[in-house]
Amino acid sequence: xxxxxxxxxxxxxxxxxxxxxxxxxxxxxxxxxxxxxxxxxxxxxxxxxxxxxxxxxxxxxxxxxxxxxxxxxxxxxxxxxxxxxxxxxxxxxxxxxxxxxxxxxxxxxxxxxxxxxxxxxxxxxxxxxxxxxxxxxxxxxxxxxxxxxxxxxxxxxxxxxxxxxxxxxxxxxxxxxxxxxxxxxxxxxxxxxxxxxxxxxxxxxxxxxxxxxxxxxxxxxxxxxxxxxxxxxxxxxxxxxxxxxxxxxxxxxxxxxxxxxxxxxxxxxxxxxxxxxxxxxxxxxxxxxxxxxxxxxxxxxxxxxxxxxxxxxxxxxxxxxxxxxxxxxxxxxxxxxxxxxxxxxxxxxxxxxxxxxxxxxxxxxxxxxxxxxxxxxxxxxxxxxxxxxxxxxxxxxxxxxxxxxxxxxxxxxxxxxxxxxxxxxxxxxxxxxxxxxxxxxxxxxxxxxxxxxxxxxxxxxxxxxxxxxxxxxxx
Numbered sequence: 001x002x003x004x005x006x007x008x009x010x011x012x013x014x015x016x017x018x019x020x021x022x023x024x025x026x027x028x029x030x031x032x033x034x035x036x037x038x039x040x041x042x043x044x045x046x047x048x049x050x051x052x053x054x055x056x057x058x059x060x061x062x063x064x065x066x067x068x069x070x071x072x073x074x075x076x077x078x079x080x081x082x083x084x085x086x087x088x089x090x091x092x093x094x095x096x097x098x099x100x101x102x103x104x105x106x107x108x109x110x111x112x113x114x115x116x117x118x119x120x121x122x123x124x125x126x127x128x129x130x131x132x133x134x135x136x137x138x139x140x141x142x143x144x145x146x147x148x149x150x151x152x153x154x155x156x157x158x159x160x161x162x163x164x165x166x167x168x169x170x171x172x173x174x175x176x177x178x179x180x181x182x183x184x185x186x187x188x189x190x191x192x193x194x195x196x197x198x199x200x201x202x203x204x205x206x207x208x209x210x211x212x213x214x215x216x217x218x219x220x221x222x223x224x225x226x227x228x229x230x231x232x233x234x235x236x237x238x239x240x241x242x243x244x245x246x247x248x249x250x251x252x253x254x255x256x257x258x259x260x261x262x263x264x265x266x267x268x269x270x271x272x273x274x275x276x277x278x279x280x281x282x283x284x285x286x287x288x289x290x291x292x293x294x295x296x297x298x299x300x301x302x303x304x305x306x307x308x309x310x311x312x313x314x315x316x317x318x319x320x321x322x323x324x325x326x327x328x329x330x331x332x333x334x335x336x337x338x339x340x341x342x343x344x345x346x347x348x349x350x351x352x353x354x355x356x357x358x359x360x361x362x363x364x365x366x367x368x369x370x371x372x373x374x375x376x377x378x379x380x381x382x383x384x385x386x387x388x389x390x391x392x393x394x395x396x397x398x399x400x401x402x403x404x405x406x407x408x409x410x411x412x413x414x415x416x417x418x419x420x421x422x423x424x425x426x427x428x429x430x431x432x433x434x435x436x437x438x439x440x441x442x443x444x445x446x447x448x449x450x451x452x453x454x455x456x457x458x459x460x461x462x463x464x465x466x467x468x469x470x471x472x473x474x475x
Contacts, residue, residue, distance in 0.1 A: 058112035071410035216300035217426035274316025288331035321451035
């Protein structure tokens, strides 16, 4: 029956185009039901969880299209743990093997099962950090390999590729932990330094790199590296309800959104670094130079398509310790302020969303790697994903899963995957990269004190605050 069903995908951003993409606005949609699955104009719109699982499993005369595989593997974790899905898929595959013709299974069915597992491990490798997932995969390998040398070799290659990916991920996470520990160790002594060391210095970022374009390129290197390690499943697992099975001792449950969280932490660090560099110089003209430099960097980030660094820079400038420096701002060329309005939050970030659509269109027709770069404002991207997840988790009145919402979520995440796979084309500047990753930054209180030392308090409340901060920071 599966081979006679309609196609499942209503979009074609990541996968092969659908065969029925035309729409007919002047007629009633055709509604069809197939064993717990509901279609509208040949598009899968809802289904029971069991029917959707069965649609994932290949048979001798059926293989699910790639977009369905991606969409269901991504969103099904809102309803069941990947390990539970893996167990069910393996059971159905073994059942198909048991009732089928051995020779037909060897020639036709086994390669399809291998292909399904390949797509799972290639797109969602982090699922297999769970030891139960890896155990199920190895058990399935043994079953497929029995009397079938081609399947045995294919599964062996699959597992080798998977282990290499997981090793690379582990090394990346270790390097992040090392960098974070080093940065924290450098930040702690700041409160013990003398007043002159803390806020009265002339050296600044301009002594390291005074080219806004090069600086924006280095920011883009960091952004793209950290994006590349975020698994698509993290966008769903970040909002999924905690289940009892998540308490199982596994890397999966411990680190299910660690790369996403690390990326958010990077945004926060960059914002504080910008504010720190602006507040530190003693002379107004030097502060104005640093401020103007970062405005130029923001413009270059916008031109590149690096909207996350752009927003981090603007966030740093909008912090109270920076925004209150009126004398400093008055020294800056006002013609450069236009870029600061690109991330205006009014009308649900209309200006930014318009710019993002432009960058996405440029990327889709790009002839160079630089033109392909799209780095979204990540906090807003996560917010959009959150609302899509909310729509996915609510079942329909007939208890069906709303697969239309699954398609919407998968389309958004698959677009992210296309951005993530771009290789950064810019030359690396090691000193600037090291500075961005490890330079000490002020805490919120230290920033406020540095701001008061740069431009004195304007009222009694600010004077009291400065007095309090001085006592906390230096004694």
